[in-house]
Amino acid sequence: MATFLLWLLLLFVCWPLALLALILYPLVWLLLLPFRLVGLAVGGVFELLTAIITLPARLLGAKGH
Numbered sequence: 213m214a215t216f217l218l219w220l221l222l223l224f225v226c227w228p229l230a231l232l233a234l235i236l237y238p239l240v241w242l243l244l245l246p247f248r249l250v251g252l253a254v255g256g257v258f259e260l261l262t263a264i265i266t267l268p269a270r271l272l273g274a275k276g277h
Contacts, residue, residue: 219233
C-alpha cells in the first residue's frame with residue numbers, strides 16, 4: 213500500500229518518471245528473479261548444514277532454543 217501511495221505521489225510530481233517506473237518495474241523484477249532463486253537455494257543449503265551439524269546434539273537431548 214505504501215509503495216502505491218509513493219507511486220501516486222511520484223505521478224503527481226513527475227508523471228513521465230512515474231510512467232517509466234511503471235513500465236520498467238516488471239523488467240527489473242524479471243532480471244532480479246534468478247538472484248532471488250540462488251539466494252533461496254543458498255539459504256536452504258545453510259539450513260541443511262546447520263541441521264546436519266546440530267543433529268548429534270539434538271539426538272543426545274540437548275535443550276535447544
